[in-house]
């Protein structure tokens with residue numbers, strides 16, 4: 001990769017905010033096919049007022065990251081999984097999937113073009129990658145669009161929850177983010193509009209985020225804001241919810257594998273009743289943005305359950321999972337086959 005002089009950014013101070021980078025990838029779908037796509041400098045889109053993305057939420061997105069290794073290589077974490085998931089999201093709302101291989105190529109291209117924004121090894125920051133697809137073009141009725149834009153922008157980010165690896169207090173919400181047979185398992189924009197109010201209520205009440213229960217029985221844990229949930233039992237089990245209305249996280253899938261194959265834990269993917277959380281010695285949220293975030297406490301119906309160290313300390317398993325995952329992502333730890341893709 002051609003050397004670029006790093007951008008003048010205080011990497012250690014980065015939060016999770018948009019910072020404009022040099023290039024974004026953009027491709028158009030028209031007359032039944034995708035064009036070959038290109039890198040452009042303009043961060044503004046000019047699109048038709050009748051675009052289905054505006055009126056009917058015909059939009060989906062992905063979230064992934066690029067990391068600097070110690071030797072300066074730039075690494076992607078399981079980009080093929082994001083490509084496959086975006087394909088599923090597209091199918092859920094009748095959009096034409098962007099081909100998986102072309103997706104990974106486009107991600108590499110845009111990361112390479114913005115190499116000076118990839119935070120250096122050891123900074124704790126990374127380059128967030130946001131692929132998305134929107135329905136565009138003149139339209140009025142509720143029906144799928146005939147034209148689409150697939151685009152990818154990148155922006156350097158620090159931790160999603162400020163303060164690094166520190167336990168966060170969560171509260172259950174009475175609202176639902178998804179319906180039993182709705183679009184909860186697709187990364188489509190509409191799910192997140194519905195999550196804004198419950199998130200705000202939780203923050204106003206002094207919590208970091210809210211926990212959604214399953215929309216049918218309102219008994220089982222589904223998600224922690226826009227991240228997946230896991231619990232650790234004292235007898236070394238990694239427990240995470242199984243439900244058709246949660247978003248299948250690549251981080252969760254990876255942690256499940258690492259817990260089983262690297263830490264020798266038993267893995268359970270099943271319903272997790274909110275009534276049984278006092279059996280967990282540790283709990284956490286996981287996702288590309290959240291990485292592995294320890295949950296200090298969960299408040300439900302006015303009752304607070306605290307986890308490791310009375311909710312004030314990071315549990316040893318959560319810490320191990322965090323170190324394993326981030327170590328693999330920045331190239332310090334041998335990855336399972338196919339997990340790391342180099343941008344070259």
Ligand SMILES: *Cc1c(COP(=O)(O)O)cnc(C)c1O
Nearest residue numbers: 226227228247249250251287288
């Ligand atoms: C994106 C997302 C996750 C995490 O998925 P990752 O692939 O691990 O980043 C979890 N829950 C929701 C609701 C999400 O949108």
